[in-house]
Amino acid sequence: MKRTIATTALLLAGLASTGAFAAKSxxxxxxxxxxPLDVARVISIDEPNSFTCETVxxxxxxxxxxxxxxxxxYLKESSACANS
Known part of the structure; x- marks a missing residue:
């Protein structure tokens, strides 16, 4: 019985790490x-960190x-461009 529980736990951990149980993004x-964009509420805006002024x-x-x-x-100027 303990072996079955351990095996199930390992299987679930493996599936979770692959994103099988992750919320659909x-x-x-x-x-x-x-x-046209129908934006009621912005959740996040992400961009790569850049130390130079460039398009990201x-x-x-x-x-x-x-x-x-x-x-x-979308393409935009990096945040570093504001400091140039």
């Missing part, structure tokens, strides 16, 4: 100029007016 779509790809995760979580990627 919104698949990010690339932004196109003129693309950012990702905005948001909730639309129907309560659906969505994500969009």
């Amino acid at each position: 919104a698949e990010a779509v690339p932004y196109r100029y003129g693309m 790809q950012a990702k905005m995760t948001y909730i639309d007016s129907n309560g659906t979580e969505k994500s969009v990627t």
